[in-house]
Amino acid sequence: MKRPLVSVVIPTYNAATFIKKCLTSVVQQNYKNFEIIVVDDCSNDNTKELIKKLNIKNLKFFKTKQNSGGPAKPRNLGIYKSKGMYIAFLDQDDHWEKNKLKICIESIKNKYDFCYHQLKNNNKIITKHKIDISKNPFKMLLKFGPIPTTSGIVCKKRIIQKVNGFSESKNLIAGEDYDCWLKIAKAGGKFFFIKQPLGTYGKNPKRLTNPIRGFKIIKEIKKKYYKNEKDMPFWMHKSLLKTICHTKGFHNSVIYALKNVKNIVISYASLLKKT
Secondary structure: OOOOEEEEEEEEOOOOOOOOHHHHHHHHOOOOOEEEEOOOOOOOHHHHHHHHHHHHOOEEEEOOOOOOOOOOOHHHHHHHHHHEEEEOOOOOEEEEEOHHHEEEEEEEEOOOOEEHHHEOOOOOEEHHHHHOOOOOOOHHHHHHOOOOOOHHHHEEHHHHOOOOOOOOHHHHOOOHHHHHHHHHHHHHOEEHHHEEEEEOOOOOOOOOOOHHHHEEEEEEEEHHOOHHHHHOHHHHHHHHHHHHHHHHOOOHHHHHHHHHHHHHHHHHHHOOOOO
């Protein structure tokens, strides 16, 4: 019986430094029925030429009409162009272990819509990736924040289409993945956690996350998923404190903490409770 096709969607922007290692990790998979869809967001380096030199026969290259400033539009275009039953996301500066796709498809194929695995950074498993959110994914995602990282995700194409893919809002750049997982969980998607590091998170110094962007993401997520300040989880208060400190100074972060001390204490107590 032929294995189902997996579409590996890789958004790129000025990826010349990383793209060979990234793509090689896909080509070397021991699960062979996949297509690679690279969607370039108007790079101004030699990303396209380097990809062409690699001569990967099951790779399709597309380009956005203009730079979108984030990975949402390229990912959505990649999903639209894909032909697979499953979508596996991979960022340009990350790479996978050889058995990643095989383990993920075996785990998800019967009764799950979405699986995620741990990733390593500096040869250590990323701490937040040790949390299993699969029993109650929507509640757990709200409680613990953005746990699954995009390069650790494989999901059924139909479930991501059901929630209209990634938001292309400018306020969610670098947070569109977390928002997407929340939408999938809210729509009833069944999650599966693979307690195994099947990839490595890259060391790109030009990652999109920064304090100002972080503030916009939190504000947008808060507006979409939380009714008021009292509902905000501890991770969000913590992120806001850090962001305010970076953008407006330590004094303003102290003012925020004092104004919200009751809600912060309640949210921390909630974090300590078993879900």
